[in-house]
Amino acid sequence: MVKIKELESIKIKNLEKQYPFILSFFQDNKLDVEEYEEYTLKEYLNHFTEEEIEEWAIDVEKIKLDLESYINQMIEFLGLEKDTVDSISIIAGKDKHGNKENFEELTINKSEIVSIVGPTGAGKSRLLADIEWAANKDTPTERVILVNGKIPDKSLRFSTSNKLVAQLSQNMNFIMDLTVREFLELHAKSRMIDNEEEVIKKIIEAANELAGEKFDLDTQVTGLSGGQSRALMIADTAILSTSPIVLIDEIENAGIDRKRALNLLVNEEKIVLMATHDPSLTLMADKRIVIKNGGIHKVIDTGAEEKGILKELEKMDDIINTMRANLRKGEVLKNK
Numbered sequence: 001m002v003k004i005k006e007l008e009s010i011k012i013k014n015l016e017k018q019y020p021f022i023l024s025f026f027q028d029n030k031l032d033v034e035e036y037e038e039y040t041l042k043e044y045l046n047h048f049t050e051e052e053i054e055e056w057a058i059d060v061e062k063i064k065l066d067l068e069s070y071i072n073q074m075i076e077f078l079g080l081e082k083d084t085v086d087s088i089s090i091i092a093g094k095d096k097h098g099n100k101e102n103f104e105e106l107t108i109n110k111s112e113i114v115s116i117v118g119p120t121g122a123g124k125s126r127l128l129a130d131i132e133w134a135a136n137k138d139t140p141t142e143r144v145i146l147v148n149g150k151i152p153d154k155s156l157r158f159s160t161s162n163k164l165v166a167q168l169s170q171n172m173n174f175i176m177d178l179t180v181r182e183f184l185e186l187h188a189k190s191r192m193i194d195n196e197e198e199v200i201k202k203i204i205e206a207a208n209e210l211a212g213e214k215f216d217l218d219t220q221v222t223g224l225s226g227g228q229s230r231a232l233m234i235a236d237t238a239i240l241s242t243s244p245i246v247l248i249d250e251i252e253n254a255g256i257d258r259k260r261a262l263n264l265l266v267n268e269e270k271i272v273l274m275a276t277h278d279p280s281l282t283l284m285a286d287k288r289i290v291i292k293n294g295g296i297h298k299v300i301d302t303g304a305e306e307k308g309i310l311k312e313l314e315k316m317d318d319i320i321n322t323m324r325a326n327l328r329k330g331e332v333l334k335n336k
């Protein structure tokens with residue numbers, strides 16, 4: 001459902017682009033928006049003078065309520081409801097030896113976090129790739145991925161805009177010669193964001209909180225360190241991406257604040273899958289998939305006992321993190 005609060009920060013011209021039928025609402029309510037295309041809805045509704053409000057009996061609160069229900073009715077009537085992803089399901093394929101995987105079907109629902117564990121080379125990245133591709137027996141594992149219980153439409157698999165999946169892959173290299181600002185502007189533009197400056201500021205701040213050495217908007221992306229570019233991609237995905245499925249391939253090896261990164265990426269509306277070798281990240285998930293020889297071997301729920309153990313692990317992580325920070329600063333560690 002579209003909420004008026006979200007609409008308020010959008011410029012009139014973009015509202016018209018997104019909801020062409022909105023023009024007749026303005027007309028019917030004798031609202032002249034022609035000169036105010038560059039205003040956000042909020043700015044427009046707040047621009048009336050006292051006299052205008054009195055003369056034309058303008059009731060801003062009522063307009064807001066009416067507009068919200070008008071848009072939602074039109075969306076429903078026109079069948080424009082955006083595809084939401086409530087669940088994805090993995091249907092068993094084969095492991096590396098060609099044996100059927102040790103499960104039948106696994107469904108992951110919206111707001112769940114699932115970690116993927118297993119030895120190096122076991123097939124964790126492969127599972128993420130199957131989901132990204134919405135595999136339909138056309139990958140080495142022969143798995144099938146369902147979205148909302150159905151084989152997804154081909155357009156979902158190959159569409160690049162409005163992507164179903166946001167992926168943070170294990171090896172990421174920037175090949176473009178852009179500054180961080182240009183890179184983020186490109187992203188913001190392709191998402192039709194109005195408060196571009198604000199969003200870009202938010203991303204760089206979040207990225208710098210994750211990374212050790214600070215960088216700014218004028219840094220070339222090709223000049224970022226591994227950890228910095230990873231931090232930038234995580235912040236960018238968390239703040240700009242509307243994709244309902246987030247796939248993360250190892251956030252631990254980049255020397256960034258992993259726990260903070262995960263908290264940034266996780267959100268009620270999303271499905272998060274994360275391949276990891278890190279015990280704390282593994283237990284932060286609601287459940288974990290154990291991969292062996294290329295196949296899903298087990299699915300384990302994180303129980304109360306393990307959540308207790310997680311608390312202990314986090315204390316140890318804190319100690320390690322402090323020591324790491326001190327070593328990075330050039331200090332000599334001492335016994336307590």
Ligand SMILES: Nc1ncnc2c1ncn2[C@@H]1O[C@H](COP(=O)(O)OP(=O)(O)OP(=O)(O)O)[C@@H](O)[C@H]1O
Nearest residue numbers: 094095096119120121122123124125126140141294
């Ligand atoms: N069921 C399978 N059938 C055939 N090949 C597979 C299967 N599962 C994985 N593979 C292949 O095995 C190789 C290693 O898998 P993958 O890269 O996913 O390992 P990983 O668990 O991510 O390892 P790491 O922890 O080192 O990142 C890949 O080439 C992958 O395509």
Ligand SMILES: [Mg+2]
Nearest residue numbers: 124125170249
């Ligand atoms: Mg991998």
